[in-house]
Amino acid sequence: MKTTTITTLLVANRGEIACRVMRTAKALGLTTVAVHSDIDRNALHVREADLAVSLGGAKPSDSYLLMDRIIEAAEVSGAQAIHPGYGFLSENATFARKLEAAGLIFLGPPASAIDAMGSKSAAKELMENAGVPLVPGYHGAAQDVETFRKAAEQIGYPVLLKATAGGGGKGMKVVERESELADALASAQREAQSAFGDGRMLVEKYVLKPRHVEIQVFADQHGNCLYLNERDCSIQRRHQKVVEEAPAPGLSPELRRAMGESAVRAAQAIGYVGAGTVEFLLDARGDFFFMEMNTRLQVEHPVTEAITGLDLVAWQIRVARGEPLPITQAQVPLNGHAIEVRLYAEDPDGGFLPASGHLDLYREPAAGPGRRVDSGVEQGDEVSPFYDPMLAKLIAWGENREEARQRLLAMLRETVVGGFKTNLSFLQRILIHPAFAASELDTGFIERHQAQLLPSADELPEAFWQRAGAAFLATDAQRQRADDPHSPWAARDAWRSASPAQTHLTLVCGDVRRSVALEVGGASAARQADVVRQGDVVYLRCGVEWLAVRRFDPIAAAEAGNTHQGGLTAPMNGSIVRVLVVPGQQVEAGAALVVLEAMKMEHSIRAPEAGTIKAIHCAEGELIGEGAVLVELEAQP
Structure with missing residues (x-):
């Protein structure tokens, strides 16, 4: 296969991944093009690009998810290729086909591979036919609540609802009992539709105390495919990863090889090209079960780069040009240990609600050996409620896991963020926790150690x-x-x-x-x-x-005290998805009153006590600011 010339690359994304891709592209001598929404016009990824094209709008559905506008931006800027980053359109087969029809190069797998693995339901059927062990579940086409109810009864509660078209915790709900299923399904479908433009769901058994271990695979256009070791991503909140490390602690070479070879077979079965990740659940006995394949570069790819010394974005560009993989499986390095944490604008003490606003203060740790920061913000930037709240990724490498852990702790202590709440101190508590230091990892880590990770606030001395x-x-x-x-x-x-x-x-x-x-x-x-x-x-x-x-x-x-008595306020900036009550309605304590969407996640505003709805100060579709009064509730006498 002949090589293809790429001189100008458009990045169809934002934040730290857009910055990362553009920096690598520039190092390879490419011209970079940024696209941006109206509120991202002064964002860091725009400032770093050689050229920038506006998509308009604010919400992803009005900007970064508009395929035709992105193609127009490529044509206007003269870009020959498009890198989708992760999220947004990175796993959208329709987008890949549109780019091919427009004569543009997609830095990702073929649309057929995205179709095969982009739908979790289709992927599970593929893996079942290939003999890969699966978690029990329902992955069919019927999407009515009765079908899910019957499937959940057969599987047995608790069950996990998951969007078939996405990841990152969007459109994912744990359901403990039958009475919660209908509301959880409706909410998960709305989240999935908002984040991915596809509301289809699957349901599977919720496995207790599993580890989340994933394999990084890479394939070229010549039929070569290899795996670049594994990552442990078990520490999660809201089904989104918080800490990732490579290699996964405690894996034997035999288990690593078995999981890696399974991942390669899965990729080859669908004619995969480029960077991809095959995700498994690993139980205490060493048995692993296929979860899904993400047909894109992952947020946590830097830890793989740290232990292999490879630049995966540069590999993506070279593979898109038609070049073969530069090494064989036997030549894949595994050197030392790396740990990554995700710095989020969010309130861990308030249920990890996302935060937004002006970034008054932002200082990153000093550069040095084994230290890396991938960020998408600078001091003075605005953090919007419309996108994922991640500010940066901090990555530390060491000769061993303990050296990497101590180095990352030092980096976190040097980091300063001001203007809104973040998870900075929460990340430090994870790293210093004895269970983390002892590599006692599973997906329930945060919930199990919540008392130490989210302690009650003490009186300041x-x-x-x-x-x-x-x-x-x-x-x-x-x-x-x-x-x-x-x-x-x-x-x-x-x-x-x-x-x-x-x-x-x-x-x-x-x-x-x-x-x-x-x-x-x-x-x-x-x-x-x-x-x-x-x-x-x-x-x-x-x-x-x-x-x-x-x-x-x-x-x-005094001005702040002049608020509506009994008013329930918005805990963050966002948009109103549903108003569930009307004035005069009697409600019980804990009843959902309003559903608020912020950063692609839904949050229910609930009654703190029983009472009567006195007034409603919001409407569906309305954009509201943090602290805005949404509902006035008159408590029962």
Whole structure:
């Protein structure tokens, strides 16, 4: 097969994967093209591209999922090839066919392979015919609730509903009992339709305490296919991966080979080309069961790159050009150990609800051997409620797992994010947990260790408030000296004209307010590494967390108090999917009132107590901001 010329590459995605692909493409001498929605016009992936084309809109359905607009962007920019990243259109066979019809190169597998594995139902039938062990389940065409009810009864609860066309936890629900099935199915179908444009579902037995182990495969256009070792992705929340590592701890060479060879057979059976991942459930006895195949590059591919020394994006470009794989299976390296964590804009203490807003403060760890950061944001960017809330991936490599773990912990301690809640401290708690250090991994890790990973907030000690107050005084003085270095008011000693050498500050951290008395010039500020002043906010390290402290503003507090009594507010920015109640309706405690969609996931706003719906302040399809009153509930007397 002859090689194909690619000089200009369009990346049909956003965030850190778009940045990663463009950096590799530039290193290979290619011109890069970014596409973007209206609200992403100033995003990092746009700033890094050689050319940029607007898709318009905001939601994925109005921008990044519009196939014809992406093809038009390629034609306008002169791109010969399109890299889909992951998510969005990366596993859409229709998109692959449209690109082929338009004379464009798709950096992914043939549409026929996406059809075969892109539908989880079809993939499971394929694997069953090939003799690959499957988790018991229903993967048929009928999609009515009664069919799923009968299947779940036959399988036995708990069961797992999964979107046939996607992954990443979108359109996935665990159902514990029959009474929950109908609502869970309807919600999962809506999520799947929103995220992938396909609401079809399957149901399978929910296996208790499995490990999630996946095999990275790669195939060229000449019939060559190999596996690049495995990754353990067992630590998950909401069925989305949080920590990934390679190789999987505790796997014997024999088990690695058996899983790898099975993955290669699966890829070859469908004429696969490019990067793909075959995912398995692994039980404690060493038996593995096929889950699905992701026909794209995975979020966690950097850990595979770290232990092999290979650049998988560069491989994708070379394979798309028609070049053969550069090595054989026997030449695949396995060197050391790598661990990756996903830094999300989300609130772990609030059920991992996604966060959005202005990124007031963002500092990545220092570069160095065995350290890597793949990010899609910079300080000052806006994080939108319409897309996945991942900010960056932090990857550490070491000669062994413990060295990688310690190096990644150091990287997390150097990372600072301010402006909204993140999972930064949550990630540190995972890495320092004894069970993680001992490689005791399964998909229930977070739930089982929730008390340690998500501890109740302790009262902040007086020493914290003193450090915060001292940090304000020190940084105030620094600002004053910068404005007028010769002013006596800028001095950091205790001199004051007709005033005591003591000052009082009223500070706020979260929902806590505290008055602090400080000796001017006598209190020492926190170490420079533990405090960051950004505007009117001081960020202060407290244990594994960075806490934001502000001066108390009585006027703003009074305005915030003038809210609707009994009002249920939006916990994040998003759009209203369903309003389930009407004014005057009686509701029980825990009843779902409104369904809110944010970052491609649905969240139900529930009644905290029994009462009567007094008023509704939102409508289906409406975009709302965090803190907006949605429903007024009058509690029962």
